[in-house]
Amino acid sequence: MSRKLFSxxxxxxxICLMSLIKGVQVYSVENxxxxxxxxxxxxxxxxxxxxxxxxxxxxxxxxxxxxxxFKEQGCKTCHPLTSDGNLIFDFPFKPVVRNRESVMDSxxxxxxxxxxxxxxxxxxxxxxxxxxxxxxxLESVNIRYPIFEFDFYYHNKHDKKLKDIKDxxxxxxxxxxxxxxNEELALVYEKGTEESCYYCHELGKERGPELTAITxxxxxxxxxxxKVTHSRCLNCHIDYNKKGLKAGPFVCSKCHTGKxxxxxxxxxxxxxxxxxxxxxxxxxKNGRMKGILFNHKFHETNAKTCRACxxxxxxxxxxxxxxxxxxxxxxxxxxxxxxxxxxxxxxxGCHKIRKSxxxxxxxxxxxxxxxxxxKGPKKTICSLCHSGKREYLIPRQSISVSELYAKxxxxxxxxxxxxxxxxxxxxxxxxxxxxxxxxxxxxxxxxYFHGNIQTICEGCxxxxxxxxxxxxxxxxxxxxxxxxxxxxxxxNRPRLLAVYHRQCMGCHEKMNIKAKGCADCHKxxxxxxxxxxxxxxxxxPRLKQIGG
Numbered sequence: 108m109s110r111k112l113f114s115x116x117x118x119x120x121x122i123c124l125m126s127l128i129k130g131v132q133v134y135s136v137e138n139x140x141x142x143x144x145x146x147x148x149x150x151x152x153x154x155x156x157x158x159x160x161x162x163x164x165x166x167x168x169x170x171x172x173x174x175x176x177f178k179e180q181g182c183k184t185c186h187p188l189t190s191d192g193n194l195i196f197d198f199p200f201k202p203v204v205r206n207r208e209s210v211m212d213s214x215x216x217x218x219x220x221x222x223x224x225x226x227x228x229x230x231x232x233x234x235x236x237x238x239x240x241x242x243x244x245l246e247s248v249n250i251r252y253p254i255f256e257f258d259f260y261y262h263n264k265h266d267k268k269l270k271d272i273k274d275x276x277x278x279x280x281x282x283x284x285x286x287x288x289n290e291e292l293a294l295v296y297e298k299g300t301e302e303s304c305y306y307c308h309e310l311g312k313e314r315g316p317e318l319t320a321i322t323x324x325x326x327x328x329x330x331x332x333x334k335v336t337h338s339r340c341l342n343c344h345i346d347y348n349k350k351g352l353k354a355g356p357f358v359c360s361k362c363h364t365g366k367x368x369x370x371x372x373x374x375x376x377x378x379x380x381x382x383x384x385x386x387x388x389x390x391x392k393n394g395r396m397k398g399i400l401f402n403h404k405f406h407e408t409n410a411k412t413c414r415a416c417x418x419x420x421x422x423x424x425x426x427x428x429x430x431x432x433x434x435x436x437x438x439x440x441x442x443x444x445x446x447x448x449x450x451x452x453x454x455x456g457c458h459k460i461r462k463s464x465x466x467x468x469x470x471x472x473x474x475x476x477x478x479x480x481x482k483g484p485k486k487t488i489c490s491l492c493h494s495g496k497r498e499y500l501i502p503r504q505s506i507s508v509s510e511l512y513a514k515x516x517x518x519x520x521x522x523x524x525x526x527x528x529x530x531x532x533x534x535x536x537x538x539x540x541x542x543x544x545x546x547x548x549x550x551x552x553x554x555y556f557h558g559n560i561q562t563i564c565e566g567c568x569x570x571x572x573x574x575x576x577x578x579x580x581x582x583x584x585x586x587x588x589x590x591x592x593x594x595x596x597x598x599n600r601p602r603l604l605a606v607y608h609r610q611c612m613g614c615h616e617k618m619n620i621k622a623k624g625c626a627d628c629h630k631x632x633x634x635x636x637x638x639x640x641x642x643x644x645x646x647x648p649r650l651k652q653i654g655g
Contacts, residue, residue, distance in 0.1 A: 116395060125529055146358045147171065151250050157210055163237065171358065173333055182345065187216070194345070196337045233263030243508035253365035257336075259376040260368060266379075276301050279339055282525075283307065285320050301381065302421050308332045315427060315435045318419055321561060343404055370411055378407045381421060388497050397495030405551065418452045458552070466546045467553070471564030473610055491556060503555045505548040508541055516540070516580075524586055526605055529629040540564075567610065 122241075148171035153161060175182040183403060187195045196213070218233070218240075221411070225232035234240050254459065262612060269275035277296035287293040310326045314617065325555075340362075340602060347354035356362055383403060390398035406416070420427075427435035428444040452457040462471040516537060522529030543563050547553040565571060568582040576582065589603040601609065611628070614620070 114393050146250050146252055146363075147358060149250055150359075151248070152214070155212060157205060158207055161246075163241040164243055165248070166240050167242070167245045167248055167250070174358075193342045194340065196341060199336070221346070252359060252363035255336075255362045255364075256367050256411070258368055259373050259378060262379055263377050274298065274350070278343070279304075281559050283321050283324065285317075301379065303334055303412070304335060304474065305414060306420060308335050313437075315419055315437060317435065368411075370409060373411060374408045379413075383421075387423075389425075391425060393430055394441075397493040398491070398497075399492045400494070400497055416456075418454055429562055463553060465618055466550070469614040470543070472613050472617045488556070491558075503558065505554060506544050506557060506563065508537075508560065511537070511540065520608070525591065525607070528635055529625065529631055545619040 125316065148169070150168050150170050150355060151165055152168050153165040155161065173185070174182070182194050182196075187199065189195060189196070198217075205359065216229075219235050222233040222235050225237070232544075266275075266278075267280060272278070274296065276298070281294050282298050282300050283464075284293045294586045308319050308325055308330055309332055310322060310330075312322075314322055336620040341357050344355040344357045348357070375626050384400050385404040386400060389401050406411075410416065424444050426435075427433070427439055428439055428441045430441055432438045432440040432443075444450075445453055445456045446453045447453045448459050451460055518535075518537040520534040521531050522534055540563060543566065544560070547557050548564060561573065570588065571582040573579075585606055586603055589600060589606045592605050593602045594600060621627075
């Protein structure tokens, strides 16, 4: 093989491998291979849950082509109907035992017989040979539609459109009476109990005892979120369309767009009304901590879904999470439910996530999130929530930097204790404080928990104790705790150089601030000091690795 031919073969091989790695979808059309990036309302027919490893390649089914072809006949051409005339968006057409032979025979009988019928009528028809449906080139194609978020915007839109219908919420919502022996009577609508479909139909997710019994029933019937939402939504949209009324979409790509509204975009959209209190007072019977006035309405507007907190039902947390734990709450007591910093659905865990966002992470990236001994929030902030007050007597005010001028806080600080091969660093002390105060005042959560300018200062002076300081508003320097040379007796206390670099560079990195190189903070000296042999660069790899 010549060198040129080998090079060409090598390049083609690399391109093919890159295509596979990036997941480029390839389709065969009249023996021509073309790149296909969009789903184009195609679906994969494989049923690996039934067939396991496939003997023939999967089928890439053009659903849009078929729905357009049989527009007059309607979806019932392929999909069966329920006793009340609603479409079941499933296949095979006739109910069968879902095993390999019955499912395969159902597809072949329905599809091939239809194709043969059209051929006999001398109409353009689909394939009848195995290899024309089970195309070898398509066996690795993966078509995945992005999830559809039925957010507060859509809920409010439906609520307004259907409000003139009596008990219009029952068109989507229902409850399941697990104790009712007659299954036809078990599914009922009870006003004031409306909840998310996910609670009962997100199968395979661990639930409490009561909900597990209901999800087991749903699992036996194969009532997944996908199946029930398609059934409810599409049947309604198709029905409205038949009546000549403005209807929602019934084409895959019209719902599954991959576009999602942010919390900010949903902030002014009304939330579903379940008679929930705006500011409930949370008080646990026999608890030893004072009650909490919880601003429920504020938290509603800062979440994309109620399930962000109410992970199993829309009931209050204490209904499942008892003071000492219970089976309904999986043994997690009420304190654990609220305070677990590793749980994104609890108060402390959710706050931890918010503190990891760009504007907050500059300070919070190096501050301990919890009390290491208790594995919960730091005890010093307990009283901020556990006030025992049933109303906000004094609303939290924005922080002002005006008091700093009276205290003669230095505008700039020169850091030169470690000066060697670089000039001293001029730290824009007051400028940074102003920026952090501005960020804090823009966040209601930060405004509540920061409370005063001292909290902002503690972002850097993180172990200060105001009541122990010799002089008011004169916190210790970094060098008062961190030594210049490494102290082997205090392995958890970094040396001074590491502290400056980790705290300053860590803040720059977390907040996406451009200045990260050495010369961005301190200029290199023109004359190198005696004893300095190595010459560092602005982006020293070792310096970045060890953080100092």
